[in-house]
Amino acid sequence: MVLYFSATGNTEYVAGKIAKMTGDEALDLLKRIKEKDYSPIYSEKPFVICSPIYVCEMPRFFAAFLRKLVLKGNRKVYFITTSGGYAGVGGNVAKRIAKKKHMIFMGHKDIKMPPNYPVSKRYKLLSPKETLERLRAGAKEIPAVAAHIKRGEHIRDRYVLLLEKVIIRPFNPLWVRVKQPTKLFSATDDCIGCGKCVARCPLNRITMVDKRPKWEGNCAHCMSCIANCPVEAIEYAHVKKGVEKYRIGKYLKKK
Ligand SMILES: Cc1cc2nc3c(=O)[nH]c(=O)nc-3n(C[C@H](O)[C@H](O)[C@H](O)COP(=O)(O)O)c2cc1C
Incomplete structure (x- = not known):
């Protein structure tokens, strides 16, 4: 399996x-x-x-x-x-x-x-x-x-x-705590309230409030929400609409 x-x-x-x-x-x-x-x-x-x-x-x-x-x-x-x-x-x-x-x-x-x-x-x-x-x-x-x-x-x-073990083991949780907040995620007016981001968040950090996603706490920054939004309505700081967001599906057909 x-x-x-x-x-x-x-x-x-x-x-x-x-x-x-x-x-x-x-x-x-x-x-x-x-x-x-x-x-x-x-x-x-x-x-x-x-x-x-x-x-x-x-x-x-x-x-x-x-x-x-x-x-x-x-x-x-x-x-x-x-x-x-x-x-x-x-x-x-x-x-x-x-x-x-x-x-x-x-x-x-x-x-x-x-x-x-x-x-x-x-x-x-x-x-x-x-x-x-x-x-x-x-x-x-x-x-x-x-x-x-x-x-x-x-x-x-x-x-x-x-x-590597000595450096990475303590570095990883520190990095996650300091560098991976959810507060910089936001949804633009293009959001259709479909809830796909909620369904795809492995840590359940997103809830729908008035048909808009709301992020809370720290997350893993897995990029599932921002990369899989069907209308590209999710932004993070400098990663605005039009800035490339990777997901394999965009490339598989071309492969
Ligand atoms: C939060 C985060 C941290 C990452 N850290 C590393 C890393 O330390 N080293 C690396 O080679 N790639 C890193 N990557 C890249 C991913 O491991 C890589 O693109 C992976 O194939 C994504 O898998 P997925 O498409 O199944 O989610 C990171 C990606 C994210 C989102």
Whole structure:
């Protein structure tokens, strides 16, 4: 069983391909994450857990959810992450989750996909041409990973250095607290009150007030609300209408 969380589609794409290539099924965990539903999921085949990378590790809310989620049946688990190129301690976090769940860690592999974080001035989006190239390159990596999983072999990513663990573990929560408030999100007059942003927010930080989304507290900055708004009515500080917001669907047809 291939389990995944995805905000802008990269991880969903990779998870779907792996499921297809290994003859397995893919399950989107969004609804379960939102509802804190940890009830058992059964799989005869090894589990494959797919996640994006946020601030050099797996999203903390997703890692916390996975620790509590009950997985029954096969005891082997693979972890696949998608990132803009640096997965940081993602592989190490994955290994620890497997250990906590008393499962057999079959390895981690990060697949470099287009970056999706327009809000960050540091990690800029790529140009449309570069995005397509990145998508094609990422897609090329999937068959080899799927083949290893199908054959039941271990997979291996690069070694996570102790220095990375020492720096990233405390840095990540600090960054999230200081740099990821929701107060800069807003909806413009184009908003049609469809509630898609509410439905897609994994942390339930958005509510509808007078048919307009209202954000509260801190979030994971996953970009699901801003990237998937059907009328591009969501803004964040400098990311106004007309500023590119990445979601894979815009590029898949061109691929
Ligand atoms: C809040 C946030 C933080 C991110 N941090 C990193 C990072 O540390 N390293 C990296 O290579 N990519 C980073 N990215 C890029 C995503 O990991 C990458 O685009 C991923 O494929 C998105 O997956 P999705 O489309 O399934 O949501 C970040 C994206 C977001 C939204």
